[in-house]
Amino acid sequence: MSEAYLYPGTNVLVNLAGLRDQELLDIFERNRSALRLMELQAKPIQGNFDLKHLQTIHKHLFQDVYPFAGNIRTTNIGKDNFWFSDYPSIQFKANNIFTSLKDENHFKHTTLEQFANKAAALYSDLNYLDPFREGNGRSTREYFRLLAKDAGYELKWSNVPKEQYMDAVVKATDNPAKHMSELSAVFLKCIKHDSSEWNTPEHPIPLKDILKLAEGMPAIHNSLNITSDMLKQPVERFKIEPPGKGKEKLQFQFQGSKDIHKVTLEKPPFMTAQMKNQWLEIAANNVGIIQIRSPGIGLGD
Known part of the structure; x- marks a missing residue:
C-alpha cells in the first residue's frame, strides 16, 4: 500500500x-x-x-x-x-x-x-x-x-x-x-x-433530509400534518414530482409502514435553501406541526 x-x-x-x-x-x-x-x-x-x-x-x-x-x-x-x-x-x-x-x-x-x-x-x-x-x-x-x-x-x-x-x-x-x-x-x-419513479435509498433516511432535497416545504392546506417527530422518522422510499403550477408533490412511505403519504410543497418566499435546511434541523428538535405561514414558516401549536 x-x-x-x-x-x-x-x-x-x-x-x-x-x-x-x-x-x-x-x-x-x-x-x-x-x-x-x-x-x-x-x-x-x-x-x-x-x-x-x-x-x-x-x-x-x-x-x-x-x-x-x-x-x-x-x-x-x-x-x-x-x-x-x-x-x-x-x-x-x-x-x-x-x-x-x-x-x-x-x-x-x-x-x-x-x-x-x-x-x-x-x-x-x-x-x-x-x-x-x-x-x-x-x-x-x-x-x-x-x-x-x-x-x-x-x-x-x-x-x-x-x-x-x-x-x-x-x-x-x-x-x-x-x-x-x-x-x-x-x-x-x-x-x-422500472414502472415507477420511486427513489429507494440504500439505507432509510429521515423525512427532514428528504425535504432538504425539494425546493418547497409542506403547505398549510395539506390533509397530513407534518410533526417534528415525523421529520425524524426514517423514510423507506419517496418521490418528488416536478413543480406543477408552481408546486411540488412529495410522496413517501415510512419504514415499516404500508401507508403512502402525499404532500403538496410550496416554496417559502425569500427563503434560501440553506435557511430551509437549518430550519428543518431546528424543527425536528421541537414539538408541533410543520406549516407554511405566509410570508414565512413556523411551527403549529
Whole structure:
C-alpha cells in the first residue's frame, strides 16, 4: 500500500476531516457518503456511462471525505491476497470496457435475463479494475443503478443480503468462468422492469433530509400534518414530482409502514435553501406541526 494516501505511521487514509482513528473515519465516511447518495437518489448524475461518469459519481459521494474523490488511484492495491488491476493500465482497460458497453447500446432492449448476464460480466470487469483508492463499491453500485434505469429496469441491491452479493462479486472476479452465473443470479433478483419513479435509498433516511432535497416545504392546506417527530422518522422510499403550477408533490412511505403519504410543497418566499435546511434541523428538535405561514414558516401549536 502506498504511503502517499496514508497518514505517516498509520494505515488511515488522509481525509478532509483530519481523522486519524480508523473507527471514527469509518463512521464519518459512512454518514457523509450516505447523505450524498441520498442526493443522487433525487437528482441522479447524468453521463455517458463511461469512466468519466463513474468518476463524477465517486467525486460526489466522497467529496466531503477524501481529497482524492473522483481521481483514479496512483498506487497498486489488493485485498485478501488478491491484487486488483495495476494502476498504470486502468485508463487503457477502462477505455476497452466502456467502448464495449457503448457498442452494446448500454444493454438497452434486453430481456431481464440478458441484462442480468451482461451486467454481471461488466460488474466483474469494473470490480477488477477498482479504479479508486477507496469507495469503489458504493460508486459502482450507484453507476449500475443508473445503467439499469437507462435500460428500463429498476435495480434494488437490498433485494439480496449484502454477504451474498459480496460473495458473488468476489467469486466472479476471481474465477469468471466458474462463478459468473452466481453474480448473474444476484442481478436477476435485484432488477425488475422500472414502472415507477420511486427513489429507494440504500439505507432509510429521515423525512427532514428528504425535504432538504425539494425546493418547497409542506403547505398549510395539506390533509397530513407534518410533526417534528415525523421529520425524524426514517423514510423507506419517496418521490418528488416536478413543480406543477408552481408546486411540488412529495410522496413517501415510512419504514415499516404500508401507508403512502402525499404532500403538496410550496416554496417559502425569500427563503434560501440553506435557511430551509437549518430550519428543518431546528424543527425536528421541537414539538408541533410543520406549516407554511405566509410570508414565512413556523411551527403549529
